[in-house]
Amino acid sequence: MIEEIQAKISEEVEVLTRELNVELPDRIRKAVELGDLRENSEYKSALERQQFVQARIGHLAGRMAEVSKINVDDVPIDRAGFGSKLLVHDLALDKEVAFTIVTGDYMDLEAGHISLDSPIARGLLGSRQGDEVTIRLPVGERRFKVLELTTLPQQLGGIG
DSSP: OHHHHHHHHHHHHHHHHHIIIIIHHHHHHHHHHTSOGGGOHHHHHHHHHHHHHHHHHHHHHHHHHHHHTOOGGGSOSSSOOTTOEEEEEETTTTEEEEEEEEOGGGOOGGGTEEETTSHHHHHHTTOOTTOEEEEEETTEEEEEEEEEEEOHHHHHHOOO
């Protein structure tokens, strides 16, 4: 999972770097050719995009550094944590929901990926199979029962 996250971040950095070094300079050059820069919306737009792309690349570099610091040996093997796959029973809705706890840059709600920073993930962190947890959500409290738990170490090494 860590390698997948790193690959996704690297791919986005590559696309943004190309935009920053090839596409945006070309847009800026063409906008400059149009004349008066004070009222040139194409020029202003390209500069704003350039600033955004630079900031995003900086953010992604920080995320890459964070991900590279994750030590699978430090992830608990018997409790929910980063990379854990959980099958929970939503007691209020009386339905089963599958979640995988991931970093924000790898989140995919359709695939059941939830960010470590989300209220549900924070509420599930540290839970064990069989636990009932109460999670405070913006819409009120919800109770979940952890039916199945597969931690990242179990996924990588077949532990458990």
